[in-house]
Amino acid sequence: MSTTLQDTLKTLADGAAARAGRSDDEAHRATLDGLLGTVRRRRAVRHTGTAVAGASLVAALAVGGSQLTGGRGARSIPGATGPGAEIGPGGLNQAQQLALVNNLGIECGKPFTLKMTEVPNLAPISTIDAARVTRGTDYEVAVAYTINGPGATSVLARFSMAAVIVRDGTVVGFAAGRPLPGSLEEDDGTHAILRLHMPSLMNCSGPDAPTPDGQYEMYNVEGRLDDAGATQVTGVLGTLPIAVPDWATYAPQGDATQDVAPGDGTVASTRITDPSGALGRGATFGTTYALFTPPELDGKNLVVRFNADGSVPHDPDGTVPLWTSSLGLPSDVYTAGGFTATWVPSPEGFKIMKDGVTLVWSTTGRTPTPTATPTR
Amino acid sequence: MASWQPVMEQLFLNRRAALIGYAALLAGNDHDAEDLVHEALVRTFSRARPGLVPEAAESYVRRAILSAYLDGYRKRKRWIAVRHLLVPRAESDGPERVTAQRLEIETALAGLSPRERACVVLRYYEDKTTPEIAEAIGISDGAVKKYLGNAVRRLSVVLGPVPERHIEAITVVKGRD
DSSP states (O other): OOSOHHHHHHHHHHHHHHHHTTSOHHHHHHHHHHHHHHHHHHHHHHHHSSOOOGGGOOOBOOOOOOOOOOOOOOOBOOSOOOTTOOOBTTBOOHHHHHHHHHHTTOOTTSBOOOOOBOOSSSOOEEEEEEEEEOSSSOEEEEEEEEOOSTTHHHHHTTOEEEEEEEETTEEEEEEEEEEOTTOOEEOSSSEEEEEEEEEEEEETTOTTSOOOSSOOEEEEEEEEEOTTSOEEEEEEOOOOOOOOOOGGGGOOOSOOTTTOOOOOSSSOEEEEOOTTOTTOSOEEEOSSEEEEOOGGGTTOEEEEEOOTTSOOOOOTTSBOOEEEEOTTSOOEEOOSOSEEEEEETTTTEEEEEETTEEEEEEEOOOOOOSSOOOOO | OOTHHHHHHHHHHHHHHHHHHHHHHHHSSHHHHHHHHHHHHHHHHHSOOTTOOHHHHHHHHHHHHHHHHHHHHHHTHHHHHHHHHHOOOOSOOOGGGOOHHHHHHHHHHHTSOHHHHHHHHHHHTSOOOHHHHHHHHTOOHHHHHHHHHHHHHHHHHHHOSOOHHHHHHHHHHHHTO
């Protein structure tokens, strides 16, 4: 043996290192970028706890009080609609907005790398102006638009907005909203502010995954009608620092049925009285539904539907039907047992129970009519 | 930019080659070594480690390389057992590979079990003590001594008489310190 094992190992390692160093800088950079992206995705998953499971996991997070910064210059995303993305009089509904987002290839856990292009004539968002919390799961966003075409304000009034929530370059959630009635404020003929009600912020990883407070970015993806009534979709970039507190902040323990504030008749208010977390740790409330994500449903949502006037459909015995759903898929009647829901007459609402224990109580604030509404 | 990102970038750009060199001793070829390094970087930086500096990060990554190597071999044990029968060696022959002795050592290393190989690399390349090796691999001191003893014995068949510094390791095994 002319050399020791130690020397030979060193020579072997040095040789491998020398060969590794022969690649060009560009290749190294590309490899590094790929690794950084992988780390970002994994960190995003770790931030939110459970594994990212795509769009089937939908749940609400409370959005804390936020001060918004000015957005970036208005830009847009071309050609994002499909034939199924019908735009109604009030703009896209939430499911349509999310379909729009998915059409753009924006998915949970993926890097957010949109390629923006300018779209003439339509007034894009130039600045996200302000946001405030309205309820535990609701918030409003005021958006400033540049009016750069005739009829733009009438278009703005029909806007709805889908937003992508991004952290460290990775998609971690979505939100969607509609303009608040009469909220369009025209400034000097060149600028307008539109307030949007965004009923939920959807965490990619579900409600049981705590999302820490921190600096997130919110990118807007819009569906809109142009002046000729044709479907046109633009995406507009803006940023939004979001403080997302632990849901427990908004989930008081114990029976809160006596002190819950009533809803406004169109959007329910709720108190989660579920210390076990059996319903998950958050809820999404739309104008006609309340959505929970119990852990035992394995990512599916548990849904209660109510009417736009605040009435809650129920059987004569007070049973409120429960549904299960996954994002983008039709709902099914919940048949697995375990969870039950009952009608609460006044102020009208519902309770969800499990094994006789009330997990959540909600009211739409409506004074009900005496006649029960058949449900199925 | 997140605080971990510049640390990872700096480590990758400045220490990538050295890490691949280390990984190659374990993996036995350049391609697997590069994969090990990438996997180790992802493992290391996917976890929150406040205040991590590049120097400390390299230690984490080296440890992760070792873990990834041992984990990977556990998973691919059956394939590895027959791989040499089916797959020709893929790495290119650089000038540093030409000596017969080096090839013999590579062959001898390839004949070691993953844990034996890991122990050899940590002992003779990383210059770690028996307790340090035991801690790094997550096995007992006695097991390290056993693996080192077996490895050196098997390497001796290829390498000929084991130099004195290597005998020391075997003596340690026999002495049960």
